[in-house]
Amino acid sequence: MEILGVDIGGSGIKGAIVDVTTGELKSDRIRIPTPQPATPDAVAQTLKQLVDQIGYKGPIGCGFPARVIKGEVLTAANIDKSWINVKVEKIFSKAVGMDVFVANDADVAGLAELSFGAVKGHKGTVLFLTLGTGIGSALFHNGHMFPNTEFGHLKFKGDSAEKYCADSAREREELKFKEWGERLNKYLEYISFLISPEIIVLGGGVSKKFEKFEEQLKVNVKVVPAKTLNLAGIIGAAMYAKSRLKK
Numbered sequence: 688m689e690i691l692g693v694d695i696g697g698s699g700i701k702g703a704i705v706d707v708t709t710g711e712l713k714s715d716r717i718r719i720p721t722p723q724p725a726t727p728d729a730v731a732q733t734l735k736q737l738v739d740q741i742g743y744k745g746p747i748g749c750g751f752p753a754r755v756i757k758g759e760v761l762t763a764a765n766i767d768k769s770w771i772n773v774k775v776e777k778i779f780s781k782a783v784g785m786d787v788f789v790a791n792d793a794d795v796a797g798l799a800e801l802s803f804g805a806v807k808g809h810k811g812t813v814l815f816l817t818l819g820t821g822i823g824s825a826l827f828h829n830g831h832m833f834p835n836t837e838f839g840h841l842k843f844k845g846d847s848a849e850k851y852c853a854d855s856a857r858e859r860e861e862l863k864f865k866e867w868g869e870r871l872n873k874y875l876e877y878i879s880f881l882i883s884p885e886i887i888v889l890g891g892g893v894s895k896k897f898e899k900f901e902e903q904l905k906v907n908v909k910v911v912p913a914k915t916l917n918l919a920g921i922i923g924a925a926m927y928a929k930s931r932l933k934k
């Protein structure tokens with residue numbers, strides 16, 4: 688079965704057709720810059736442009752950088768505030784004229800890692816974190832997801848954890864990888880104390896540079912970089928749509 692997976696991010700909207708049984712891409716990966724301001728209507732139109740460019744007809748899965756419950760956006764930490772309470776599935780489906788299923792970006796990327804990536808088939812408790820502008824989280828136990836966790840917003844060192852150790856904090860404060868890795872380690876220790884994961888998978892662009900901060904990660908849990916890297920959002924989005932189609 689092939690489904691279009693789309694990853695909606697702050698700077699780019701990326702999509703490709705995915706074979707949801709193997710996790711392979713079945714079309715080129717298309718990227719269109721996110722419109723600015725990224726209002727609901729503007730993003731819906733860009734999604735339509737992407738679907739037209741790929742020439743796809745069928746159900747679509749989308750990862751979105753916020754809490755999404757029953758097709759509605761509930762938070763807007765790193766996206767335009769006008770998204771709050773928008774029925775995102777409804778406006779996207781209307782714009783493209785096909786069914787669009789939307790879930791949190793980290794949840795869908797975690798789904799891809801658990802199906803095809805670094806923790807393929809892993810039982811027990813797995814925590815997946817994406818380190819980008821914010822910190823997204825996905826939590827699994829015995830292969831089941833506990834959706835919409837927001838561990839990036841745990842209060843930590845006086846503010847939300849993502850302000851302290853997302854990749855954007857490293858860039859904003861011009862931290863060396865060593866300093867940033869130490870911060871990340873403190874956060875991982877705290878979160879591990881709270882939920883006792885057996886393995887932590889780090890995703891987001893910075894996970895490609897894992898060897899630059901690996902040494903600082905002294906937390907007493909196995910930590911590995913994501914394998915599906917920048918495709919996780921696309922692959923996972925398609926898989927999420929498949930899971931919704933079954934219902």
Ligand code: BGC
Pocket residue numbers: 751752753754762764765791792793794817819820821822823824837839849
């Ligand atoms: C949002 C999450 C999202 C993460 C990564 C956070 O600021 O609250 O919902 O998963 O950023 O995009």
